[in-house]
Amino acid sequence: MLKVNSAVLVTSAPAIGAFPPAGRFEIVLVGKSNVGKSSFINAILGRKSLARTSSEPGKTRTANFYLVNDDFYIVDMPGYGYAKTSKKIKEGFGPLIESYLKKRDADFVVIHLLDYRHPPTADDIRMHELIRSCGITPVTVLTKEDKLKRNERAKLFDTIASELAIDEDEAVLEFSTQNRQLIEEMQNFLGELICSI
Numbered sequence: 001m002l003k004v005n006s007a008v009l010v011t012s013a014p015a016i017g018a019f020p021p022a023g024r025f026e027i028v029l030v031g032k033s034n035v036g037k038s039s040f041i042n043a044i045l046g047r048k049s050l051a052r053t054s055s056e057p058g059k060t061r062t063a064n065f066y067l068v069n070d071d072f073y074i075v076d077m078p079g080y081g082y083a084k085t086s087k088k089i090k091e092g093f094g095p096l097i098e099s100y101l102k103k104r105d106a107d108f109v110v111i112h113l114l115d116y117r118h119p120p121t122a123d124d125i126r127m128h129e130l131i132r133s134c135g136i137t138p139v140t141v142l143t144k145e146d147k148l149k150r151n152e153r154a155k156l157f158d159t160i161a162s163e164l165a166i167d168e169d170e171a172v173l174e175f176s177t178q179n180r181q182l183i184e185e186m187q188n189f190l191g192e193l194i195c196s197i
């Protein structure tokens with residue numbers, strides 16, 4: 001179980017040069033804009049509004065490094081696929097995520113968040129492939145579980161897993177900021193991950 005004693009925003013980095021020195025374990029969150037990355041952070045850290053959230057997509061514009069328990073970082077990345085993003089940024093996932101995945105010299109795990117309600121977008125599939133092409137096995141998290149009826153979930157779960165070509169070695173977890181049990185399961189999962197480092 002992840003027990004959170006302290007959580008502070010240490011750095012909001014507009015570019016890789018502003019990332020904090022590597023050396024701690026990092027949990028990095030990627031996913032399309034509005035999928036719930038910042039809300040995920042607040043829920044698992046038990047901090048109501050540490051990470052800024054918004055119903056308007058495009059809230060997080062920098063790589064935000066949260067230092068937890070003075071031990072490891074959770075990194076909140078800007079979302080991709082935001083319609084108002086400039087064309088240049090839309091062509092790639094933006095220099096922040098790509099340079100993080102390709103160059104970050106730290107032990108890290110990538111959590112790829114997808115909206116449980118919808119099949120993956122073309123950007124979601126590209127992002128999943130980009131992560132795997134960097135030799136990283138992402139953890140997939142399906143957000144906003146509370147918005148689905150029980151009988152809708154199994155089919156959507158299978159569609160998402162098959163469109164992302166999820167491998168046997170990949171974890172897929174459901175999540176909702178409105179579901180205490182799912183929050184605790186995620187805290188357990190992350191707690192074990194951190195202990196195993």
Ligand SMILES: Nc1nc2c(ncn2[C@@H]2O[C@H](COP(=O)(O)OP(=O)(O)OP(=O)(O)O)[C@@H](O)[C@H]2O)c(=O)[nH]1
Pocket residue numbers: 031032033034035036037038039040052053054055056057058059060061077078079080143144145146147175176177178
């Ligand atoms: N019902 C429900 N709403 C959620 C959940 N997670 C996030 N939201 C809502 O979805 C919206 C977007 O959440 P954010 O956490 O700001 O999304 P984000 O991925 O950080 O977005 P960007 O910073 O724009 O990339 C907000 O209105 C949240 O309240 C969830 O599990 N259930």
Ligand SMILES: [Mg+2]
Pocket residue numbers: 037038039052053059060076
């Ligand atoms: Mg955000």
